[in-house]
Amino acid sequence: MANETENLSGFSPIDFLRTRSLANVVQHEIERMIVEGEFTPNERINENALAQQLKVSRGPIREACSALAALGLIQVIPNRGFFVRELSEEEALDVSEARACIFACMTMKVAERITDPEIARLRGLVDRMDELAKTGEVSQYYPVNLEFHSELARMCGSARLAQIYLGLARELHIQRYRALASGDVLDISNREHRAIVDAVAARDPQQAFAAGRAHIVNGTSRTRRAAVALRHSSD
Amino acid sequence: MANETENLSGFSPIDFLRTRSLANVVQHEIERMIVEGEFTPNERINENALAQQLKVSRGPIREACSALAALGLIQVIPNRGFFVRELSEEEALDVSEARACIFACMTMKVAERITDPEIARLRGLVDRMDELAKTGEVSQYYPVNLEFHSELARMCGSARLAQIYLGLARELHIQRYRALASGDVLDISNREHRAIVDAVAARDPQQAFAAGRAHIVNGTSRTRRAAVALRHSSD
C-alpha cells in the first residue's frame, strides 16, 4: 500500500541494486523529467548538457534515449538528436481509443474470472471514491481512482495486457491529457466505475466490456472538454 | 536483385540512407538474426564478437540492444549482458491471450467502420486462401494469411492498436510458436477467417469481436498441439 505510492515515479533502493547500470538510472531520470515538465514536448535532448548535469558520459545517455525511443516516449531524428515526443491531438485520440479497447478487454477478462473477495475489494474502492467525490477533492480522489484501475489490471489475469494498459495510461499521462476534473465530473466518473463493478460482479463479460470501454471513451471526451475550456479561459 | 547479394549483412541501401545511424541498422540486423535463428533463445549476445562481425564498435551494439530490451525482445542482466529473451510456456500463453484480445478489438472496430470495397478485398483474400488451403501448401498460404491479418490491422482505424497487435504477433513469431500447420488445419483456420469477414460485413461488432478472439485462441491451441506432437515425435 504505502510502497505503491512510493514507487510510482522513482525506484526503490532494491531496484537500484538490481540494475545499477547507469543507463537504467538515466532512463528513469529522463522519464521523470518528461513527466514533471522539465522537458517540454518537442524539445531536443542535448546529450552533452544532460551528461554534464547528471555527471555521466554520453554513452549511458544515448542508451537510455534509445530505450525510451523504443518505448515511444522519445523520437529520434538522424543527425539531429533525440526529441521529447509530442502527441498531436489526433494521435492522442488514437492512443485513447486503443486504451479504451484494452481497458475494456481487461474488464471483460475480470468478469470471466473474478472471485468474491475481489468483488468486495472493488466495491470498497468505489465506495471510498463516492465519499471523496462528495467533497470534490480531486487530489484525494485521484489516487484511489488510479488504484481502482491498477486493481482491475492486476485482476484481469494477463500480465501482458496489464502492462500494455499501464504503458498507454502513462503515455497519455505524460502528455498532460489528464482530466482536471471538478466535483460533478468525479461523480459521473464514479458512476461508471460502479457500472463496471456491477458488470464484473454479475460475471457478465459483454456488459463489463461495454462498461469499461464507455468509461475510457467518456473520460477522454471529458478530458478534451476540460482542455478546450481551459484553453479558452486562458486566451 | 543483384544488389542484394552485395549487401552481405542484409539491409537495403534505402534503409541505410533513411536512418544512417549504425545503431538503427544494427538493431534491425539483430532482430533479423533472432528471427532467423542465428541466435537461440536465452543465448547471450556477445558484444565484442557481434561488433567484430558487423564491423562496428560496441557503442551502436549497446544502443540497439537497449532498444530491443525496451521492446521486450531482449533481456538485460546487469554485469552479465544482453540475452535473447525466451518466453516460457506460461508467458507465451499470456502474450497469446493479449494478442487475442487486441485482435478481437481490431475486428470489432473494423466492423464499426468498414466500407464495401474493403469487404470485397477481405473476401478476395479469404477466397485465395481457400484455394491455397486445398493444395495444402503452407508456404503459399502463410503470406496471404499474414496479409489478411495486416489488412485488418490497417482497416481498424487505430494506428496504435495495429502497432501493438503487430508487435505481439512478431514477438510470438520470433519465439517460434508459429503454427506448423498441415492441410486440414489450414481449412479450419480459413473457416474462421470467413466467420470474421461475415461478421464485419454484417457490421456486427459483437460478432466480429467474438470471431476475432476465437480465431486467435483457436490458433494458439492449434499451435500448442502441433508443438506438443512435434516434441513427442522427436523424443
Added chain:
DNA sequence: CGACAAAAAATTGTTGACAGTTTACCAAAA
C-alpha cells in the same frame, strides 16, 4: 537593409581504451 556564402561553433555519431565484474581454468588438498 536583406540575401547569400563561407567560416566557426555546437552537436551528434562512432570509436578505442580503461576499470570493474564475472566466468573459466587449473592446481592443490580433502
Added chain:
DNA sequence: TTTTGGTAAACTGTCAACAATTTTTTGTCG
C-alpha cells in the same frame, strides 16, 4: 574423485576523444 582456492581470461560498464554533420555566426555583395 571431488572440492576448494586462486589466478587469468573474457566480458560488460563507462568514459573521453575523434570524425562527421548540422546549426549558428559572420562577412560580403546586390
